[in-house]
Amino acid sequence: MRIRMITPAARGSRSGNRATAERWARFLRAGGHRVDVATDYADEPADAMVALHAWRSAGAAARFRDRHPDRPLVVALTGTDLYRFQASDPDTTHRTMGLADRLVAIHEAAADDIPARFHDRLTVIIQSATPPPGPRQPVRGEFRALVVGHLRHEKDPFRPARAARRLPPDSRVVVHHFGLAPDAEWAEAARAEMANNPRYRWHGEMPRWRVRRALSRAHLLVHSSRMEGGANAVGEAIVAGVPVLASAIPGNTGLLGRDYPGRFPVEDTAALTDLLRRAEGDPDFYATLTKHCRQRAPLFEPEREAAAWRGLMNELTAS
Known part of the structure; x- marks a missing residue:
C-alpha cells in the first residue's frame, strides 16, 4: 500500500x-x-x-x-x-x-x-525509545538532574533551576540542561541563570547521542512542561533506567502512569524542590521511582x- x-x-x-x-x-x-x-x-x-x-x-x-x-x-x-x-x-x-x-x-x-x-x-x-549503549554509571560528586528540552515557554525550562536554588547548602543536586535556545533572549536568560545559580548548567543543543550518553550519567530526569503531548525525553529516561520527576500534566501522566509518585503540580517550584530533596536524600523514595519506571519500560x-x-x-x- x-x-x-x-x-x-x-x-x-x-x-x-x-x-x-x-x-x-x-x-x-x-x-x-x-x-x-x-x-x-x-x-x-x-x-x-x-x-x-x-x-x-x-x-x-x-x-x-x-x-x-x-x-x-x-x-x-x-x-x-x-x-x-x-x-x-x-x-x-x-x-x-x-x-x-x-x-x-x-x-x-x-x-x-x-x-x-x-x-x-x-x-x-x-x-518508543532505545536505552543508551553500555551500562548506566551515574556521576560521582554530585546528584545530577538532567533537563532535556528546548527553551520555550511551554517547557517551563527554568523551573528545575529555580527549584534547585531552594535546596539546602549540603545538597549535591546540580541541574544540567540540554536544549536549543530559539533566540538571543532565551540564550541570555539561560546564561544569566548560570551566572546566578551554581546549581544550573546550560549546555545548549547537543546531538542525540550526547544526550543519551548524558542520561546514562544522570541520577534523574526532570521534565517540567506546562503543556506536552508525550515527551520523547521521558521515554528515553525510562528505558535508560533513570527515574523521572515530572509536572502533573496529562502528557506526563499518560507516559508515567496515574499512580506515579514523582509528579508535581505545574509551575510549583516548592513541590519540585521537595521532590528533588527526597530523591537525593531518601533511598527508599528513589528506589520507588526507579521501580515504577522499570515497570513502564516495556511500553517503550x-x-x-x-x-x-x-x-x-x-x-x-x-x-
Whole structure:
C-alpha cells in the first residue's frame, strides 16, 4: 500500500514532528508499505494517509478525504492539538478528527482530553525509545538532574533551576540542561541563570547521542512542561533506567502512569524542590521511582510501536 505521511515539519527540520513522521515511515516501510513523507497533499497517488497534527495538517486531510472518501485516513494528535488548538480553534481541529477513520495519540491519558464522540476511533501508540549503549554509571560528586528540552515557554525550562536554588547548602543536586535556545533572549536568560545559580548548567543543543550518553550519567530526569503531548525525553529516561520527576500534566501522566509518585503540580517550584530533596536524600523514595519506571519500560520498546503501526494500517486496509 502507498501511504502519504503528512507532517507540518519540512525535510531537514529538527522538529520532533519531523522525527516522529520519519520513524513511523520506517516502521511502515519495514512492513512492506511505500511511504512518502511530505508537508502537504496535492493529489499525489496514495492508498492511505497518515496526517500528523489535526490542526496544522487540516487542509491535507480534508483534500485527501474529499478525493478518496473510501480510503483510510489516520490523524495523529499532537500535544498542541490536544492542549491548544482544541481550545483556540475547535472547529478546525474537531473537523479534522471527524474525517479520520482512526485517531492516534501517544500517551494513555489522551482519551480524557478529546470529546467522547471520538473515543471509539482512538488508538494509543506510545513512542518508543532505545536505552543508551553500555551500562548506566551515574556521576560521582554530585546528584545530577538532567533537563532535556528546548527553551520555550511551554517547557517551563527554568523551573528545575529555580527549584534547585531552594535546596539546602549540603545538597549535591546540580541541574544540567540540554536544549536549543530559539533566540538571543532565551540564550541570555539561560546564561544569566548560570551566572546566578551554581546549581544550573546550560549546555545548549547537543546531538542525540550526547544526550543519551548524558542520561546514562544522570541520577534523574526532570521534565517540567506546562503543556506536552508525550515527551520523547521521558521515554528515553525510562528505558535508560533513570527515574523521572515530572509536572502533573496529562502528557506526563499518560507516559508515567496515574499512580506515579514523582509528579508535581505545574509551575510549583516548592513541590519540585521537595521532590528533588527526597530523591537525593531518601533511598527508599528513589528506589520507588526507579521501580515504577522499570515497570513502564516495556511500553517503550520499538518492536511494540512498530507492530502497533503495522497492525493499525493492516486493519484499516482489510476493513
